Amino acid sequence: MNQCAVVTMVYNEPAFLPHWIRYYSKQFGADHCYIVDHGSDDGSTRDVDGTNLVRIPRSPMHDKKRANFISQFCTSLLEWYETVIYTDVDEFLIPEPDRYSSLAEYCANNQSESVNAIGLNIIHVPDLEQDLDTTRPMIGQRQWVRFSFAMCKPLLVRSPTKWTPGFHSSNHPIRFDQLFLFHARNFDLPTSLKRLEKTRAMPWGDGPPDHYQRWTADQHEQIVRAQAGLPKLRTSLHADAPHIKKHLDWIESFVKQHPDQKDLFYYNNGVRCDELLLIPDRFHGYV
Numbered sequence: 001m002n003q004c005a006v007v008t009m010v011y012n013e014p015a016f017l018p019h020w021i022r023y024y025s026k027q028f029g030a031d032h033c034y035i036v037d038h039g040s041d042d043g044s045t046r047d048v049d050g051t052n053l054v055r056i057p058r059s060p061m062h063d064k065k066r067a068n069f070i071s072q073f074c075t076s077l078l079e080w081y082e083t084v085i086y087t088d089v090d091e092f093l094i095p096e097p098d099r100y101s102s103l104a105e106y107c108a109n110n111q112s113e114s115v116n117a118i119g120l121n122i123i124h125v126p127d128l129e130q131d132l133d134t135t136r137p138m139i140g141q142r143q144w145v146r147f148s149f150a151m152c153k154p155l156l157v158r159s160p161t162k163w164t165p166g167f168h169s170s171n172h173p174i175r176f177d178q179l180f181l182f183h184a185r186n187f188d189l190p191t192s193l194k195r196l197e198k199t200r201a202m203p204w205g206d207g208p209p210d211h212y213q214r215w216t217a218d219q220h221e222q223i224v225r226a227q228a229g230l231p232k233l234r235t236s237l238h239a240d241a242p243h244i245k246k247h248l249d250w251i252e253s254f255v256k257q258h259p260d261q262k263d264l265f266y267y268n269n270g271v272r273c274d275e276l277l278l279i280p281d282r283f284h285g286y287v
Contacts (some may be wrong), residue, residue, distance in 0.1 A: 003029050004083040004107040007074055009036040009066060011058070012198055014044040015191050016089040016184065021049050022097070023092055023287050027103040032081075036073065055140060062205035063165035070167075075160040083107045085156050086167065090185045093117055093155060096178035096239065097282040106179065110272035113159045114172035116249070117181035118239060119151025124277055127226040132188045139202050140284035142187050144276040146227060147247050149264075149266035151183045152176070175254050176248050178239055186224050188241045196220050243277055 010017055017035070024033050030050035037045045039058025056069075085107075087093060095106035123144045132141055154163075154170045157181065162171045172207045186192050199213035205254045215223075235241050239248070255262045 001135045001182050002032065002081045004085065004104065005034060005081040006085040006087065007023070007034045007036065007070065007077070008026045008089045009038060009070060010040060010041045010045065010089050011038040011061075011202070012040050012044055013089045014042060015195065016042055016217055017048075019052055019092075019184070019287060020087075020089045024103075025049065030164070031035065031083065034073075034077070036070070039100075046218065060203035060205035061199075065205070067167060068167045069165045071162050074157065077082055078158070080161065081139050082108070083156060083158050084161075086163070087155055087181075088167070090183060090187075091151075091153075091155070092182045092184065092287045094180050094182060094283060094286050096180070097286075098238075101176055107156070110158075110177070112155070112175055112177065114161065114170060114175060115156040115177050115179050116154045116189050117156075118175050118176060118182050118201050118244060119148040119153065119183065119186070120136065120145035120277075121148045121151060121183045121227075122187040123227050123230075124187055124192075124224060125230065125276075126189055137285045137287055138184060138187050139182065139279060144232065145229070145279055147244065147252070147273045148183065149247065149273075151181050152251065152266060153181060155181065164263055168266050174251065174262060174265070176251075177240065180237075180283075182283075184287070186227075189221065189224055192224065193217055193220060227276070230274055230276050232278065234278045236276055237280050237283070240265050243275065 006208045008020055033051040034054060035048055036054045036056060037049055038056055053239060072087055088092050093103055095103055100106045122142050124142060125144055125145050129142060143154050150168055153167050154172055233243060251265050254265045257279055
């Protein structure tokens with residue numbers, strides 16, 4: 001049986017899809033990467049470098065339908081693969097570099113049915129960081145992350161999986177390990193504003209009208225700049241580092257106290273993540 005497949009779903013993603021293909025093809029080979037194209041019409045999926053392209057008809061964005069489809073698609077791939085990973089196109093899973101040389105090595109050694117990533121939002125700090133050079137890896141050019149409960153997603157699975165909308169939780173128990181998710185949605189302010197134009201204009205089938213992907217440009221820029229202004233800390237960024245472990249411990253405590261509400265650990269938990277953490281050199285150049 002093949003070791004690992006990785007899946008994403010896209011609609012007109014010219015900025016992120018090349019990064020996604022480059023990173024995950026290097027980890028597993030292009031022939032084990034699956035791109036579900038939800039009706040792209042900008043040419044961004046015309047040349048996908050030997051990956052597997054699955055085209056589905058364009059329809060309004062519907063998070064519940066998307067989660068249902070991807071759950072069934074990834075579960076079916078488990079007939080042929082030991083492990084399946086799903087990520088959004090702006091999400092990059094990196095195992096602890098001090099222990100694993102690659103994501104493929106991590107998958108080969110993992111025996112858990114599901115692994116939750118340690119969620120980190122890459123934050124662009126416009127006043128400190130230069131304009132992005134798209135010919136170079138983004139991590140290193142962008143040096144700061146913010147811990148995110150919502151990004152602690154169970155994206156690596158080895159048995160049939162039913163994800164909730166947004167892929168924030170699943171039918172599996174919550175389990176953390178040495179696996180980090182670097183979420184690049186706001187890695188570059190001009191790029192994120194351009195992407196916001198697309199998501200604001202496209203039809204939606206569910207979700208609240210004030211969803212962050214429908215904000216005005218001014219709302220979005222205010223949030224990005226507010227996050228960029230948070231206190232900045234140097235840390236090892238290991239899973240047991242204090243500014244990481246305190247949040248993972250809170251999640252485990254919440255799940256023990258509220259087992260029937262484990263899927264809500266990331267939602268309105270009242271726990272603040274009011275600092276930016278410096279990305280150590282060992283992560284530079286991965287993406």
